[in-house]
Amino acid sequence: MSDHKTMTLTLIVWRQKNANDPGKFETYTAKGITEHHSFLEMLDCVNEDLIHSGKDPIVFDHDCREGICGMCSQVINGAPHGGQDRTTVCQLHMRKFKDGDTIYIEPWRARAFPIIKDLIVDRxxxxxxxxxxxxxSCHTGGVADGNxxxxxxxxxxxxxxxxxxxxxxxxxxxxxxxxxxxxxxxxxxxxxxxxxxxxxxxxxxxxxxxxxxxxxxxxxxxxxxxxxxxxxxxxxxxxxxxxxxxxxxxx
Amino acid sequence: MQLFTSSIGRKILMAITGLGMVMFVIVHLLGNSSIFAGPGGLNTYAEHLHSMPLPIIAGFRIAMLVFICVHIWFGIQLTIENRGGRPQQYAVKACQKASFASENMIWTGALLLLFIVYHLLQFTFRVTPEVAGFAGQMPGNVFGMVVTSFKNFFITFIYAGAMVTLFLHLTHGIQSFFQTMGWSNDCVQPGITKTGTLVALILFLGYVAIPLTIFAGILKG
The missing domain is CATH 1.10.1060.10 (Alpha-helical ferredoxin)
Structure with a gap:
């Protein structure tokens, strides 16, 4: 990675212990991020630092990390999935951001989606x-002919x-x-x-x-x-x- | 009937009553444009309207009242429900498609209601000071009444402002009608939006031309 320039970003992340906790924003610094990191990988790096320093990592939903499962759910700078056309958060790459950027990360906000923890909501x-x-509704039995x-x-x-x-x-x-x-x-x-x-x-x-x-x-x-x-x-x-x-x- | 209780049903009611009022606004402008034919034009038109059989006049007024009441009632109800749909706002607001018009329908609607009340008090019930002289006769010299009123800067200003509000309300409202009624798809939607805005613009220009030409002294009594 030494041949890549790295970015340092300021993250303002919504932290909330559970549905009843009022929640608040916490500020973190993401260091050593390259343009090839996906947004979730960037959060993984931040979480590693948090874990090493004995703090609670940022909890977020993710699964396939290839843009097809729909698990990742973050509102980034006010736009769900970061606002890039037809892109889930996992497919959003850090090349879309500049060194020194401040990024707001929030959970889906809707009455029907209570927050479970931090960035995870109950969908x-x-x-x-x-x-x-x-x-x-259909009768079970033999597989119907395709045509x-x-x-x-x-x-x-x-x-x-x-x-x-x-x-x-x-x-x-x-x-x-x-x-x-x-x-x-x-x-x-x-x-x-x-x-x-x-x-x-x-x-x-x-x-x-x-x-x-x-x-x-x-x-x-x-x-x-x-x-x-x-x-x-x-x-x-x-x-x-x-x-x-x-x-x-x-x- | 799901029309009065369900989410989509109430929107359909909003759409149909909204369409009724848009139709009225179009006919009202066509009728009002007779003012450009001079005193004979508008006064003859007013007499023609007043000479219609009472059931037609009363029926029309009741229908308009029902339309406006349904539109206001469900408009307020849906807006209150929708404000609750996202109880906590995002720290960063980054709307990509929502417009000033689409986000402020309740407020442009409220302003239009105030305007309608004022407009009726002025030109139908004739209780505002500048039209006191025209209160006795119905319809009487409508042309004179309108011209007298719009020589006042504040009245012209209120009307022009109301028409800007109407324009905003209709830019979102007209295309919304087609979407809510399900008469839209990805092919026609951009065309519907542009046509809706064009119709709103034509209505705005047509309506605002009356007070402005009178205030500017182009249209004289």
């Missing part, structure tokens, strides 16, 4: 929305675009209302677009939107911050589709 509210209707139900390519592609959602919750974190409309819209759309999902489409959209409210998410006011925050580029057209499905479900 099980999203699971509750899926449990309310994000499935298709038994023909689906036009554009429709399959559209459903796949919606299915790209990894459920990270950045849409909720980015929404000023803490709404889960992009998440729910994507789940409703991916199933409503396909013949297998059409059968339960009406009940699904009603149940999932009710679950959304029951979990404490806000309402959509069409700011479209969710789309900007989404690391998978889910388009707000799926919110429009969900609204359309909702209206259809009333008749």
């Amino acid at each position: 099980s509210a999203l699971d509750k929305i899926v449990q309310a209707g994000g499935y298709t 038994a139900i023909l689906i036009p390519k554009p429709v399959a592609d559209e459903a796949m675009d919606a299915a790209e959602c990894v459920g990270c919750g950045a849409c909720v974190a980015g929404c000023p209302n803490g709404a889960a409309m992009l998440f729910t819209g994507a789940k409703v759309s991916q199933l409503a677009l396909l013949p297998q999902g059409r059968a339960e489409a009406a009940a699904r959209v009603k149940n999932m939107s009710n679950a959304m409210t029951e979990c404490g998410f806000g309402n959509c006011t069409n700011h479209y911050e969710c789309q900007a925050a989404c690391p998978k580029g889910i388009n707000v057209k799926f919110i429009a589709r969900m609204n359309r499905e909702f209206i259809k479900a009333q008749f």
Whole structure:
């Protein structure tokens, strides 16, 4: 690493012991960071220093570290996942920052996402929305023939675009209302677009939107911050589709 | 019925009542533009409106009142709920898509409500001082009443300010209508947003032209 210039950064990180703790910002210095470090690796370095000096490390969510699992969840300088287009925190690299930068790191903030510790929030509210209707009911038995139900390519592609959602919750974190409309819209759309999902489409959209409210998410006011925050580029057209499905479900 | 209780249902009510009011605002401007034809234009238009059968006039006024009440009621309700959706704000605010207009719909809406009340007191009920002379006759010399009022700087200023507020409210409101009704996708959404802003701009320019031309002395009594 000696051939690389290293950066020294000031981190202002949200520390909170548990859901009941009021929490506060702590300032840390990240030393010896190269442009090749991912944001999470940078935090690993800071945590090593903290552990060596006998302090509590910064607790954050992470899993695959290759941008597909949706576990990492940090609001960096006010932007979920750091604000780089279609990027999760693990794929955000330190080359996007300059030596001497001050970086604010906060957890997802939404009523429906209580903080577990530091930067980890409880996102099980999203699971509750899926449990309310994000499935298709079918008889078990032999595997159905792949081409038994023909689906036009554009429709399959559209459903796949919606299915790209990894459920990270950045849409909720980015929404000023803490709404889960992009998440729910994507789940409703991916199933409503396909013949297998059409059968339960009406009940699904009603149940999932009710679950959304029951979990404490806000309402959509069409700011479209969710789309900007989404690391998978889910388009707000799926919110429009969900609204359309909702209206259809009333008749 | 989920329309009055659910998250999406109440937004649909906001959208439909909002559309009704946008339609009114368009028709109102078309009618008001008869002022540019001189006293004969606006006064004839006013007499035509007043000569309509009472059920039509009363029905229209009741419908507008219902629309505005539903829009205000659910607007306030949804805003309060939404403020609770993120109880603790971020230390750094970095909105990427939200605009001044989209974030302040409740306040531009509140200002518009104040304006509507003032506007009705002035030109419908005619209780403000500058139109006292026109209070007796209905519709009477509407042209004279409007021209007298807009010679006052403060009245012109209030109207111009209200129209800026209307412009802001509609730039977010019109495109929001299509999104909420589900009549939008990624192909048409940029076009809808631009058209909505254009409609809001045309309405702003059309409305603001009336007080400004009168105040500037271009349109004379």
